[in-house]
Amino acid sequence: MTPARTLATAGRVLSQIRHDPRTIGLLLVVPSLLIGLVAWIFTDTDVFATIGPAMIALFPFIVMFLVTSIATLRERRSGTLERLFSMPLGKGDFILGYALAFGLLAIFQTAIAVSWAVWVCGLEIEGSIWLLFAVAVSDALLGTALGLLASAFARTEFQVVQFMPVLVFPQILLGGIFLPRDQLPEVLQAIGDALPLSFAIDALTAVADGSEDAAWIWGKVLVIGAWIVGSIVLGSITLRRRTP
Structure with a gap:
């Protein structure tokens, strides 16, 4: 795996997406629209103030998972991946290049979603807006890695x-969106506490209500980062050249 090949792969992916306005719209616009829809539904209540941070975690995560997984699979099904691997391109170069490309898109997606939620939908943030952005980016990257x-x-x-x-x-x-995890049955609570999206929801909620300090929140981000790295490594190991 070399940086030049990884960056070349990322550049090729970004070039393909640049010519696909529907994918750009799905990545950059749809999460914000869904967050806005939730805010609109609960416009006369305080519900959005409670679940708004979870929505910032949820919608970008789902969109990044779907787009990344389908785009990567099409490379293999079309035979493009097999042709690329006939050149000096390793699995690690391919997976990491895709991660970099969609990671860059995740940054733009998150910037739009967070700005929309805070300044248009009126989500109140007690903590640092930059810390909220950092956690949201890690959450979107998690969706990319799992995809x-x-x-x-x-x-x-x-x-x-x-x-x-x-x-x-x-x-x-x-993840605690529908019911706080401490109210779940003990086994389900233990499972939920270990899932990566739960860490993102907890961190975003803590930034929004100012209930935890920055060190605690960064600890959650580190756990999310470990999930991201593990998913990328496992994905590069198990990636096949072509779909049978």
């Missing part, structure tokens, strides 16, 4: 969607 991992195992786009009940839905149900 890359799912694409390494899936054979079709439909199978990618089938991975959502395995990798995404349990994190939503057990």
Whole structure:
């Protein structure tokens, strides 16, 4: 794995996305629109003040997971990946290049989503807005990394969607969005506490209400980072050249 090949892969991916306005819209606009819809639904209540940080975690995470996994899988199904691997390009170069490309898009996506939630939807933030942005970026990168991992195992786009009940839905149900995790049955609470999206939701909520200090929040970000690195490494190890 070399930096030049990794950066070349990232540049190629960004060039492809630049010519796909629908994907750009899905990545950059849809999460903010969904956050705005939730804020609108609860416009006359205080509910959005409570669940708003979780929405910042949820929608970019789901969108990044779907787009990254499907885009990566199409490279393999079309035979592009096999042709790339006939050149001096390793699996690590490919996976990390995709992670860098979609990671850059995740930064723009997060900047739009956080700005929309705070300055348009009226989400009140007691802590640092920059810390909120940092946690939100790590959450979007988590969706990217898990999407890359799912694409390494899936054979079709439909199978990618089938991975959502395995990798995404349990994190939503057990992340504390619908019911605080300390009110869940003991086993489910233990599982929920270990899932990476829970760390993002906890950190974003803590920044929003100012309930924890920066050191505690950065500790959550480090755990999310460990999940990101682990997913990318596992994805590069298990990636196949071509779908059978």
